[in-house]
Amino acid sequence: MTNVLEAVSAIIKNFIDEAPKPPLHVGEVMDLWTAFTAFHEAQALYQVGLNTTADQDMVHVLQNALEGSKADTKKIEEFLLKEGVPLPLVNPTKPSSNSDAVPEGVKLKDDEIANLISAKVATSITFCAQAMSKTVRTDVGLMFFSIQINLMKFAAPLKNIMISRGWLRIPPKYNPPGLPEKR
Template structure:
């Protein structure tokens, strides 16, 4: 049984990925792997406990799962996944010089920007997908990204980190 028919029972074997699907999935995975390392690094800078917990949660429960599933999907479809970014060592915030530290607001805005880009890319993938399994995979990723974006938006409002455009 393939990953495709195991995850989505009732789907027939699929044709090969078309060039757009292949590239966009590969590119999305490359960005997700970069976010794994980035969120670990940003976690070293976080002063706010809720933000640090959010970074650990998104890295472990969203990004890591997405990376794992997309790597397996690409391999099953004969596409070599992109390389991973090297892991960063854990560091105490106090070990980072004051002038080199990201503020909590900067961290939150960086992650929020990543999530906005990921929502746009998953929407694009859904719209160009010819294979139903690709559309379903990225619809699920899109929903997960939106959930984490909503959580971050609430945290940013609560902490006063959200910079709103002029009214």
């Protein structure tokens, strides 16, 4: 069985390998396109949230999310353009508005905003891991790894706010058939 340190060493060596880079394969381009598009959609969600919340903690969370998403999207954009890949079409940014001007029924509640963001971030973390596992190019894998780390750093404080406010939606406990009853 391989020693843990040998395994970690092999992984790190793979990521810092200076071998010539092969052209991007179609899966890498598709994953980069998908991430670029999804992150732009997330930015629209963050902007809508900023336009509808008056909660200062949520404003802070949304501003951090928007900033981080823009930085990650810019990395992908620059990489795609450097590789000669045209960018996918994305929606324009949302204009700023006053949360008091948004009518009820249209306005998202703070718990809805938090849960939408939480689901989007969880999906993005999983997507980055999946994309990283398929890539042949070390630089693409490192980019997805870096984005995944940024998402995880953002997810922890969001989860803490959701727990403290009672917004975290937890599924019911699962009791598999045949599980002994607890007394």
